[in-house]
Amino acid sequence: EAAVTQSPRNKVAVTGGKVTLSCNQTNNHNNMYWYRQDTGHGLRLIHYSYGAGSTEKGDIPDGYKASRPSQENFSLILELATPSQTSVYFCASGDDWGGADTGQLYFGEGSKLTVL
Amino acid sequence: GDSVTQTEGLVTLTKGLPVMLNCTYQTTYSPFLFWYVQHLNEAPKLLLKSSTDNKRTEHQGFYATLHKSSSSFHLQKSSVQLSDSALYFCALSDWSNYNVLYFGSGTKLTVEP
Numbered sequence: 605e606a607a608v609t610q611s612p613r614n615k616v617a618v619t620g621g622k623v624t625l626s627c628n629q630t631n632n633h634n635n636m637y638w639y640r641q642d643t644g645h646g647l648r649l650i651h652y653s654y655g656a657g658s659t660e661k662g663d664i665p666d667g668y669k670a671s672r673p674s675q676e677n678f679s680l681i682l683e684l685a686t687p688s689q690t691s692v693y694f695c696a697s698g699d700d701w702g703g704a705d706t707g708q709l710y711f712g713e714g715s716k717l718t719v720l
Numbered sequence: 721g722d723s724v725t726q727t728e729g730l731v732t733l734t735k736g737l738p739v740m741l742n743c744t745y746q747t748t749y750s751p752f753l754f755w756y757v758q759h760l761n762e763a764p765k766l767l768l769k770s771s772t773d774n775k776r777t778e779h780q781g782f783y784a785t786l787h788k789s790s791s792s793f794h795l796q797k798s799s800v801q802l803s804d805s806a807l808y809f810c811a812l813s814d815w816s817n818y819n820v821l822y823f824g825s826g827t828k829l830t831v832e833p
Contacts, residue, residue, distance in 0.1 A: 608763075635819045644729065646809055647764070647823040654819065663822070694763065698819065707754050707813055709821060711763035 607631065610695050610712035617719050623682040625715050627695030635698045636678040637709065638662075638670060640691040647694065653678055685719045692716050722747045724812045724824035732830045733800055741795040741827045743784075743810030753786050753793040754811040754821065764809060767795075805831045 607630045617623045629636065634655045639647040639662075649662030651670035659670040667689060669681040682689055693716075696709040723746045733739055745751060752771040758764040768779040770786045770793065777784055784795045795808060810824040 637820075639823070644825055646726075646825040647811075649820065649822065652820060662820070701819060707752055707769050707811075707821065708766045709756075709764075711765070713763050 608695055608697050608710050608712040610693075610715045612715060613713065614716045615718070617682075617685045617717065619686060619719060621685050621719075623685050623689075623717065623719075625680040625682075625693055625695075625717070627678045627680075627712060628676050629678075629695075629697040629710070630676065631697050631699075631710060632675065633697040633699050633710075634675070635700065636672065637696045637698070638668075638678070638680045639694045639696065640664070641694060641714070642691050650680065650693075682717075685717075687719045690717060690719045722812050722814060722822045724810050724822055726810055726824035726827050728827045729825070730828045730830070732832065734832050735802055736799050738798050739796065739800050739804075739829065741808055741810075741829065743793045743795065743824060745791050745793065745810070745812045747812060747814045749814035749816045751786070751788070751791075752813045752815075753784075754813070755782070755784060755793075755795050756809040756811060756823070758807040758809065758826075760806070764807075767808075800829070800831045802831050802833065805829060 637652040638650045653672040671679045695712040698709045754769045755767040756764040757767045770777040773788045811821045
């Protein structure tokens with residue numbers, strides 16, 4: 605079974621503080637993603653990566669940075685957290701297209717972030 | 721850019737009735753469509769997918785047909801069960817940026833006894 609683990613699972617931060625959400629995958633997938641989930645907005649793509657050392661902007665990258673230091677790890681960084689970034693964040697991994705798993709993303713359990 | 725529209729935010733049905741959750745999309749490239757399901761306090765999981773026009777795809781009693789002529793990929797089931805209560809997301813990718821999925825806003829399905 606594919607495995608994506610996120611930490612922390614719950615985080616309370618103060619406005620202006622720095623927050624780092626971490627994601628680790630044991631699937632050996634090249635592609636990793638950060639989404640945020642808000643009621644009425646579904647899952648919105650923040651950043652993604654095609655492999656170690658690469659990061660790409662998604663639909664809503666403002667206020668977020670990403671880091672992919674290795675195949676297994678992908679972090680989301682909020683340098684100056686704001687209350688509008690209160691949300692549930694999901695990390696996912698996925699294989700390159702062309703095989704039977706095309707388009708199948710494996711999600712972590714989510715990280716609930718509250719910014720006060 | 722690519723976009724996905726799910727018109728129903730909330731659908732409530734009685735067990736045993738049929739359901740159709742709407743999904744339409746916009747893209748200028750050849751599309752690949754997906755349905756993901758998220759049960760309460762769980763991660764989203766792939767339910768079914770298709771890139772073939774006018775071909776029905778099925779999984780776990782759910783089915784959908786990609787219609788490129790109407791840019792639609794509606795999810796259906798003939799008889800819903802209590803365990804089908806969940807959040808359903810339609811998602812789109814295309815061959816111009818095929819490793820990226822764009823999700824709709826989701827439809828919460830509640831099945832009552």
